[in-house]
Structure formats: structure tokens, C-alpha cells
Amino acid sequence: MLWPGLTDPVHDSQRLFRQILQAMSEPGTLHNLDLDAPPEVAPIGAALWGALLTLCDLDTRVWIARELDTPALREALSFHTGCRLADDPASADFAVVTPTTLHTEIAFATGSDEYPDRSTTLLVSLDSLNDQGPWQISGPGIPERRWLDVGDGEALMGCLARNHTQFPRGLDALLACDARLTAIPRSSRIEKCLKEDRSCMSQ
Amino acid sequence: MYVAVKGGEQAIANAHQLLGDRRRGDRELAELSVEQIQEQLRLAVDRVMSEASLFDPELAALALKQASGDTIEAVFLLRAYRTTLPRLAVSEPVDTSAMRIERRISATYKDIPGGQILGPTYDYTHRLLDFMQLAEGEIPTPARAEQALESCPQILELLNAEGLIEREADDGSEPYDITRDPPDYPVDRAARLQMLARGDEGYLLSLAYSTQRGYGRNHPFAGEIRIGQVEVEIFVEEFGERICIGEIPVSECQMINQFGGSREVAPQFTRGYGLSFGHNERKTMAMALVDRALRAEELGEPVNSPAQQAEFVLAHADSVEASGFVSHLKLPHYVDFQSELELLRRLRRAHAASQKAASDEEVI
Amino acid sequence: MNGYNFAYLDEQTKRMIRRALLKAVAIPGYQVPFGGREMPMPYGWGTGGMQLTASILGSDDVLKVIDQGADDTTNAVSIRAFFQRVAGVETTTATTSASVIQTRHRIPEAALSHGQILVFQVPIPEPLRFIEPSEQETRLMHALEEYGVMHVKLYEDIARYGHIATTYAYPVKVDDRYVMDPSPIPKFDNPKLHMNEALMLFGAGREKRLYAIPPYTRVESLDFEDHPFEIQxxxxxxxxxxxxxxxxxxxxxxxxxxxxxxxxxxxxxxxxxxxxx
Known part of the structure; x- marks a missing residue:
């Protein structure tokens, strides 16, 4: 089965971008991306596929984690966006990963102090995503705090929490499960709250 | 839908109408055609194409017509049009050694292989107004060689063969593209030359002149100036080879400059380079002088003159940027001006109060 | 408009700007370099703001354009007409009805609400530019968070005039990290930057920089304990x-x-x- 492109590339990508922009500027808020989903056997869901279609083109390098890497995904990406696939994660503008990928340390680009923008954006495929959960985030874009449940989150949140120690260098992440998407940029502060006492442990 | 505005839209429409009227001028006189501008104001057309970074003599002539002859406005029109064009292919580097030469001179040798060709130049005209041109008369067809010269060796290559001048070779790397990526200072020479190539001629001329007067002097000799047609080629995947898509006229200037050298490298001359679309000799000479001045740091020379300061020179060379930002002062700024007024009045009140307090103290 | 894409810019340029915008909101107050394009309006007349507006605008947006706070100033009229022509979007003068507001020199008086986007036109994005003209130097100062010169400059004003003599484009610090130029808004508008519900985007076309303040972000105007920031x-x-x-x-x-x-x-x-x- 073929992977679907955007029905109306100009207006669909505008609409999806605005949702992604809102997700990135208000970390932890959930957004449902409305587009044709990739085939059921695909390793990623509609929201991440929508983000790739919206953001990637000839000028973009994409790195795909081994557990998500299929010939069908590669072909669909090249066909619909023309993006280049990166072998070296440090050269990637976008990296398509799962929380499992992050169990091993991977040298993505975190930018430099002069050019912190020259960094990889993670596109994380999740098994579950909810706005009630143990992970508390705060910072720009968040009135006080928001909570997230991202399933198996220790490695993922550990990786994103390290941003705080090297800001302004760091990784920004779009996290998605099926059509649902949220974002955690490097500016977010992440803590884990234990259910029993709601006290938070800084990551 | 209705938009509540108070005359702004009408005022703008009226201004445009008046502009069109002034552009046309006296309706008793024949309207200037784009073809006439293209044929008879060639140097203006060439300058507009160079600074707009788009080779299209017809549209450059149209831009000049639409801009009532205002070069900077015409450059802006053509540049804004250029931005909307899709990029269909990337050409191979043009080979100026294979130029079909119309003009070629060297100031460094009395005679050169292939000869010195004056070509169409204002150089030795006496600058006396030619009142004959007030009357309309046909110009006699010039005497000219049967055909243009075939390719001539580059003078600097003769020096190169002897090792007297620094070598410049294509390392095959993809050059930075200033039309797509923002300048990231310090920029490399490829990016600098692109920025100079679209830089304002008057600005480069003045900077080049300043180096001759001692602000970053680099002892230039006009090694070779050549003007003529070069072939533009693109590589076509399907054919597996280059094909020529046409010819364009270009001007090229290679300056030979002050020599450098070190314990490791024997002394040799250095270079400055200028290239532009069409017949644009003054621009390419100025560009070559400024290019050489901007190489000061690379060549281990002190950087202490304006023409040697890359960020200063390059960030202010573009006439479209410069004219836009200077002219934006015409836009309303009354909110910020009100801010300044409010502060100034407050400072003056405080000043008057302290003066009064001081004089009261004296009285006591 | 025949021959041009929706909202004028081609899709590849929009994507380039959109990617840069995501980095801008992820690093609040940091100036992201972007491949600014020529617009059919002069540099200095809002080309940066226009490129951002063109990159975010959709057919269901309602656009408001102001200059000096007014909808009827000539350049506001001209920019609004441009987007009506190339995007066919609905326009409004009512702050509360607009989903996207492009502005020069003011933040509207009415409180902005969640979901609105305010796009600022920026002439000189670098707050340190008039203290240090070299881009290489100012980039390093931001990297090292070395903002002492800015305080020195403000303090010299106090020594000379008894007041901080900056009345517009008054520098702010965003989320306690980047010193940022809020564009030439009067300092009267600076407090509105703090914890605003709207997303604020800043575009400098000629200088090819864009930056952002996400909603609910701490923004402080620089001052001193003995000379606190005050508005007109x-x-x-x-x-x-x-x-x-x-x-x-x-x-x-x-x-x-x-x-x-x-x-x-x-x-x-x-x-x-x-x-x-």
C-alpha cells in the first residue's frame, strides 16, 4: 500500500505547521493532526508522518533509527519530500526515533553556543501519550506547569532533561502517538512526580 | 468585505497614477520602447543585470523603463522578480579563458599574445559634448575585424607558468550561495565575491579608490581586462555530458597585486578578481581592488582600513538593502518620536529645577 | 493572484522559514539566521514581518495590520492590501477578531488572547548592535551571555541625564537568558511582552534574522535596583x-x-x- 501525501500540499502543510508551531510554543499541549495515516504496518503514525511531510524537503537531512527503518518509509520520504537520508545522526536536521532508541547515547547535533539552532529535532514515536502523567514540565510557553504520560519515558525524558544543563545548546522534540502530537523544546524544565506524594524529582 | 480606513488606500492609488503619468512625460513625444532601451542604453542595462544577479537584458530594460531610469529602483524590480523564479539547473563554472573576445587589454605588458584590443571603449574619447547627437543622424558602420578573436591565453597564466603569481585552482567544493543562505561572518572568498558582484557600483568604486589613496594600499596592476561572450553550460544527467545553453557577455578583471611570501613560500604576486555581466569594466576593476583588500587577513597584512574590514564592506554593499533601509525613514515614526519628546521634556524640567535650586542656593 | 503561490512565497521558502520558526520558539529570544528573500517591497518596510506572516498565514486566518498602532497608516494599508491580493484572506481592524496581527512599533492596547499570533517588523534585531557593530562580536557576546556592556550603556545614561535615555526598542531579557530587542516599540509596551497569552514572532528581513517569545514567557526589561524600569x-x-x-x-x-x-x-x-x- 502506498503512503499518502498531503491532499492539498499548500493548505494542508500550512494547517499542520500551525499545529506544530502551537505545540512547540506551548510545550505539553496535545494536538490532533488531521491527515491520511500511513499504512497500518508503518512504523510511525499519522502525526509524525504529517510533521515529516510538513517540514522536510530537498534541504533537509533525516536520520531514521534502526527499529523504525523500513524500505517503505525511506521510499515514501524520498518520494514525498525529496529529503536526504543521513547516516550520521550529528548531521541530521530531523531524527525519527522511539524511546528505545534513546536507551543508548546517540550523538545528535545540539548546535553550538553561537548557533544553538543548528541542532537536530527529534521526532519521537510513542506507544502512548496523555496529558495526565508523572512527567511535569514548566518553562516558556507554560503558564505554571503541565503533566505528560509518554509511556516508557525514563530514557527519553532523561535525554531531554539534559538540555537544561547545556542550554542554549540542546535537542527539541516532537512526540507523537498515532494522530496525537505534543512538543518538548529545550527550554522546558522536566521533573518526575511520584504519584504518592506529588513531590518532584528534578531530572 | 469592508475595511474601515481613512483615505490611505485612495491616496496610494492616486500616487501610483501620478507616477505613471510622470513616467510617460509629454504625450506629444513617442513613447520609449523597451527594445530602444535594450539597444541604446546598454551600459545601464548591464549594470542593472549585474546588481540584480539576473541575466535578462529585456527585463532589465523593462525595469529601467518602469523605474524612469532610476538604476537602483530598476535593480530592485529585477531582483524582486528573480526571487520568484524556480531554479531549474545549476550551470558549470564559465570558462573566461575561452571567451570570444571583444575587448582585451593588459597594463602590465606592452604587447601580449593575441594582442591588445581596444574594442568599444569610452577611454580615449574626449569628453566633449557631441552636439551632433542633438540632431538625428545615422552613425556610420564601424571598421572592424572580420571576426572576433578566438580564445587568447590569460596573461596571469603566463605569470603562473613561471610561479610568479599565486596559484588559484578550483577545489571542486560547492560554493556558499548568498541568495539562499544568510551571510555567516566571517564569510569565505566565494561568498565575498558573490556579494561584491551584486554590490552597488558607486560604493565599490569609492572603496576601491580609498585603497589607492593609502587606506589599505595593495599596489595593483591591471593584469588583464577582457570583455566578450562566454558559453554557459549545464551538465545533463540523462546525456552524461555538458551542453551549452547559450552565450552571455561578461567583463572580467584580474588585478596583479603586491607580492607576499614567507620562509616556506617564495615571494610571488597576489591577485584580486572581478567579474560581472555585460560591459561593466569599471565595476569589475573596483571589485578586484576590493576583493584584494578583503584578503588582507588571509595574506597576513594588517587590517586597519575600511576597505579591508569584511563585515563592514560586505554588509553595506547591497543597494537594494541600503536604499530600502535609508528610505524607510520616510515611514511614520511618530510613536517613537513621541517617546523621545516625553523623555526630553522630562529631562529639561529636571534640568531647569536643578538650575533653579543651584541659583537659589547662591542667593542664600 | 495569477502566477504567484498562495501568500506569495514559494512552498520551499515557507518551509525554510517554518523550520527556523520552530527553533526560534524552542530558544526564546535567540535570533535565528534565515535565508531571507527579496519581497516586492523595500527592505526596511516590513519585509521580515511579511515573510513570517506569509509563512504562517492560512486561508481561514483573519489578518490585522497596524503601523504606529493605527490601521490606516499608508504602510499598514499597503501591507494589508498585499495579503488580500496574494492570499485572499479576511482582514479586520478589530484586535479581538484577528488571528494574526502584523505590527510595526506597537503592541495593541487590548489584551491579546490565547491562540493569537503577533508578528513584529524588526529593523535591527541585534540589541547590542549600537554598542558593538560587528556581528561576529555580538554573536560571541550572546553565546557567552556577556551582557555587561548593555548595563554599562544604560548606566552611562543615568550618570549623564539622571534617567535611562532609551525610550523605544528598550532591551529585554527573555526567560532569564537572551537579551533581546523587542523592535522599536515604545518602552510603554514592554510590560505587555511578559507572560502574554499570544505567541509573538519577530522578523528582520534585511538582517535575515527571526526570533520569538512563546506565550506565558517571562520577559524583563533591563534596569537597576536604584533605577527601576518605568514606562511613559x-x-x-x-x-x-x-x-x-x-x-x-x-x-x-x-x-x-x-x-x-x-x-x-x-x-x-x-x-x-x-x-x-
């Missing part, structure tokens, strides 16, 4: 609507130098007059 105040109130809390423009009414003060935000003023009537 007028003895007068608006001659048209009587507002005592809005930013006022001084209008000279005759040769004798008589003057009146009126709201710079025309929509705010009209709305108040409508309510009173």
Missing part, C-alpha cells in the same frame, strides 16, 4: 475617548503650537468611543 506617562488623557491608560500621540492642531493627545491604537480608541456613545 502623560498628564493628558486621550482627547477623543478619554483614556488615561493608553499610549498617546501628540497632534499639533495649529500654527500657534496648540496640540491635543489621542490614542495611538486607533481600534482601541474607536471601540471605547463606540462604548461610550
Amino acid at each position: 506617562a502623560w498628564d493628558e488623557c486621550c482627547a477623543l475617548c478619554g483614556s488615561e491608560t493608553s499610549y498617546l500621540d501628540e497632534v499639533i492642531t495649529d500654527d500657534a503650537g496648540n496640540r491635543m493627545f489621542v490614542c495611538s491604537d486607533t481600534d482601541y480608541c474607536m471601540t471605547r468611543r463606540g462604548e461610550v456613545a
Whole structure:
């Protein structure tokens, strides 16, 4: 089965971008991306596929984690966006990963102090995503705090929490499960709250 | 839908109408055609194409017509049009050694292989107004060689063969593209030359002149100036080879400059380079002088003159940027001006109060 | 408009700007370099703001354009007409009805709400530029968070005039990290940057930089303990609507130098007059 492109590339990508922009500027808020989903056997869901279609083109390098890497995904990406696939994660503008990928340390680009923008954006495929959960985030874009449940989150949140120690260098992440998407940029502060006492442990 | 505005839209429409009227001028006189501008104001057309970074003599002539002859406005029109064009292919580097030469001179040798060709130049005209041109008369067809010269060796290559001048070779790397990526200072020479190539001629001329007067002097000799047609080629995947898509006229200037050298490298001359679309000799000479001045740091020379300061020179060379930002002062700024007024009045009140307090103290 | 894409820019340029915008909101206050394109308007006349607007605008957006707080200033009229022509979007003068507001030199008086986007036109994005003209140097200063020179400059004002003599484009610090130029808005508008519900995007076309302040972000105006930041105040109130809390423009009414003060935000003023009537 073929992977679907955007029905109306100009207006669909505008609409999806605005949702992604809102997700990135208000970390932890959930957004449902409305587009044709990739085939059921695909390793990623509609929201991440929508983000790739919206953001990637000839000028973009994409790195795909081994557990998500299929010939069908590669072909669909090249066909619909023309993006280049990166072998070296440090050269990637976008990296398509799962929380499992992050169990091993991977040298993505975190930018430099002069050019912190020259960094990889993670596109994380999740098994579950909810706005009630143990992970508390705060910072720009968040009135006080928001909570997230991202399933198996220790490695993922550990990786994103390290941003705080090297800001302004760091990784920004779009996290998605099926059509649902949220974002955690490097500016977010992440803590884990234990259910029993709601006290938070800084990551 | 209705938009509540108070005359702004009408005022703008009226201004445009008046502009069109002034552009046309006296309706008793024949309207200037784009073809006439293209044929008879060639140097203006060439300058507009160079600074707009788009080779299209017809549209450059149209831009000049639409801009009532205002070069900077015409450059802006053509540049804004250029931005909307899709990029269909990337050409191979043009080979100026294979130029079909119309003009070629060297100031460094009395005679050169292939000869010195004056070509169409204002150089030795006496600058006396030619009142004959007030009357309309046909110009006699010039005497000219049967055909243009075939390719001539580059003078600097003769020096190169002897090792007297620094070598410049294509390392095959993809050059930075200033039309797509923002300048990231310090920029490399490829990016600098692109920025100079679209830089304002008057600005480069003045900077080049300043180096001759001692602000970053680099002892230039006009090694070779050549003007003529070069072939533009693109590589076509399907054919597996280059094909020529046409010819364009270009001007090229290679300056030979002050020599450098070190314990490791024997002394040799250095270079400055200028290239532009069409017949644009003054621009390419100025560009070559400024290019050489901007190489000061690379060549281990002190950087202490304006023409040697890359960020200063390059960030202010573009006439479209410069004219836009200077002219934006015409836009309303009354909110910020009100801010300044409010502060100034407050400072003056405080000043008057302290003066009064001081004089009261004296009285006591 | 025939021959041009929706909202003028081609899709590849929009994507390039969109990717840069995501980095901008992820690093609040940091100036992201972007491959700015020529627009069919002069540099310095809002080409940066226009490129951002063109990259975010959709057919269901409602656009408001203001210059000096007013919808009817010539450049606001011109930019609004441009987007009507190339994107066919609905436009409005009502701050509360707009989903996207492009502005030069003001933040509207009416509080912005969640979901709105305010796009600022920026002439010189670098707050340190008038202290250090070299881009290489200022980039390093931001990297090292080395902002001492800015405080020195403000303090020299105090020593000389008894006040900080910056009245517009007054520097701010975003989320306690980047010093940022809020564009030449009067410092009167600076407090509105703090914890605003709207997303604020800044575009500098000629300088090829864009930056952002996400909603609910801490933004402080630089000051000193003994010289706290303060905003402009007028003895007068608006001659048209009587507002005592809005930013006022001084209008000279005759040769004798008589003057009146009126709201710079025309929509705010009209709305108040409508309510009173």
C-alpha cells in the first residue's frame, strides 16, 4: 500500500505547521493532526508522518533509527519530500526515533553556543501519550506547569532533561502517538512526580 | 468585505497614477520602447543585470523603463522578480579563458599574445559634448575585424607558468550561495565575491579608490581586462555530458597585486578578481581592488582600513538593502518620536529645577 | 493572484522559514539566521514581518495590520492590501477578531488572547548592535551571555541625564537568558511582552534574522535596583475617548503650537468611543 501525501500540499502543510508551531510554543499541549495515516504496518503514525511531510524537503537531512527503518518509509520520504537520508545522526536536521532508541547515547547535533539552532529535532514515536502523567514540565510557553504520560519515558525524558544543563545548546522534540502530537523544546524544565506524594524529582 | 480606513488606500492609488503619468512625460513625444532601451542604453542595462544577479537584458530594460531610469529602483524590480523564479539547473563554472573576445587589454605588458584590443571603449574619447547627437543622424558602420578573436591565453597564466603569481585552482567544493543562505561572518572568498558582484557600483568604486589613496594600499596592476561572450553550460544527467545553453557577455578583471611570501613560500604576486555581466569594466576593476583588500587577513597584512574590514564592506554593499533601509525613514515614526519628546521634556524640567535650586542656593 | 503561490512565497521558502520558526520558539529570544528573500517591497518596510506572516498565514486566518498602532497608516494599508491580493484572506481592524496581527512599533492596547499570533517588523534585531557593530562580536557576546556592556550603556545614561535615555526598542531579557530587542516599540509596551497569552514572532528581513517569545514567557526589561524600569506617562488623557491608560500621540492642531493627545491604537480608541456613545 502506498503512503499518502498531503491532499492539498499548500493548505494542508500550512494547517499542520500551525499545529506544530502551537505545540512547540506551548510545550505539553496535545494536538490532533488531521491527515491520511500511513499504512497500518508503518512504523510511525499519522502525526509524525504529517510533521515529516510538513517540514522536510530537498534541504533537509533525516536520520531514521534502526527499529523504525523500513524500505517503505525511506521510499515514501524520498518520494514525498525529496529529503536526504543521513547516516550520521550529528548531521541530521530531523531524527525519527522511539524511546528505545534513546536507551543508548546517540550523538545528535545540539548546535553550538553561537548557533544553538543548528541542532537536530527529534521526532519521537510513542506507544502512548496523555496529558495526565508523572512527567511535569514548566518553562516558556507554560503558564505554571503541565503533566505528560509518554509511556516508557525514563530514557527519553532523561535525554531531554539534559538540555537544561547545556542550554542554549540542546535537542527539541516532537512526540507523537498515532494522530496525537505534543512538543518538548529545550527550554522546558522536566521533573518526575511520584504519584504518592506529588513531590518532584528534578531530572 | 469592508475595511474601515481613512483615505490611505485612495491616496496610494492616486500616487501610483501620478507616477505613471510622470513616467510617460509629454504625450506629444513617442513613447520609449523597451527594445530602444535594450539597444541604446546598454551600459545601464548591464549594470542593472549585474546588481540584480539576473541575466535578462529585456527585463532589465523593462525595469529601467518602469523605474524612469532610476538604476537602483530598476535593480530592485529585477531582483524582486528573480526571487520568484524556480531554479531549474545549476550551470558549470564559465570558462573566461575561452571567451570570444571583444575587448582585451593588459597594463602590465606592452604587447601580449593575441594582442591588445581596444574594442568599444569610452577611454580615449574626449569628453566633449557631441552636439551632433542633438540632431538625428545615422552613425556610420564601424571598421572592424572580420571576426572576433578566438580564445587568447590569460596573461596571469603566463605569470603562473613561471610561479610568479599565486596559484588559484578550483577545489571542486560547492560554493556558499548568498541568495539562499544568510551571510555567516566571517564569510569565505566565494561568498565575498558573490556579494561584491551584486554590490552597488558607486560604493565599490569609492572603496576601491580609498585603497589607492593609502587606506589599505595593495599596489595593483591591471593584469588583464577582457570583455566578450562566454558559453554557459549545464551538465545533463540523462546525456552524461555538458551542453551549452547559450552565450552571455561578461567583463572580467584580474588585478596583479603586491607580492607576499614567507620562509616556506617564495615571494610571488597576489591577485584580486572581478567579474560581472555585460560591459561593466569599471565595476569589475573596483571589485578586484576590493576583493584584494578583503584578503588582507588571509595574506597576513594588517587590517586597519575600511576597505579591508569584511563585515563592514560586505554588509553595506547591497543597494537594494541600503536604499530600502535609508528610505524607510520616510515611514511614520511618530510613536517613537513621541517617546523621545516625553523623555526630553522630562529631562529639561529636571534640568531647569536643578538650575533653579543651584541659583537659589547662591542667593542664600 | 495569477502566477504567484498562495501568500506569495514559494512552498520551499515557507518551509525554510517554518523550520527556523520552530527553533526560534524552542530558544526564546535567540535570533535565528534565515535565508531571507527579496519581497516586492523595500527592505526596511516590513519585509521580515511579511515573510513570517506569509509563512504562517492560512486561508481561514483573519489578518490585522497596524503601523504606529493605527490601521490606516499608508504602510499598514499597503501591507494589508498585499495579503488580500496574494492570499485572499479576511482582514479586520478589530484586535479581538484577528488571528494574526502584523505590527510595526506597537503592541495593541487590548489584551491579546490565547491562540493569537503577533508578528513584529524588526529593523535591527541585534540589541547590542549600537554598542558593538560587528556581528561576529555580538554573536560571541550572546553565546557567552556577556551582557555587561548593555548595563554599562544604560548606566552611562543615568550618570549623564539622571534617567535611562532609551525610550523605544528598550532591551529585554527573555526567560532569564537572551537579551533581546523587542523592535522599536515604545518602552510603554514592554510590560505587555511578559507572560502574554499570544505567541509573538519577530522578523528582520534585511538582517535575515527571526526570533520569538512563546506565550506565558517571562520577559524583563533591563534596569537597576536604584533605577527601576518605568514606562511613559502623560498628564493628558486621550482627547477623543478619554483614556488615561493608553499610549498617546501628540497632534499639533495649529500654527500657534496648540496640540491635543489621542490614542495611538486607533481600534482601541474607536471601540471605547463606540462604548461610550
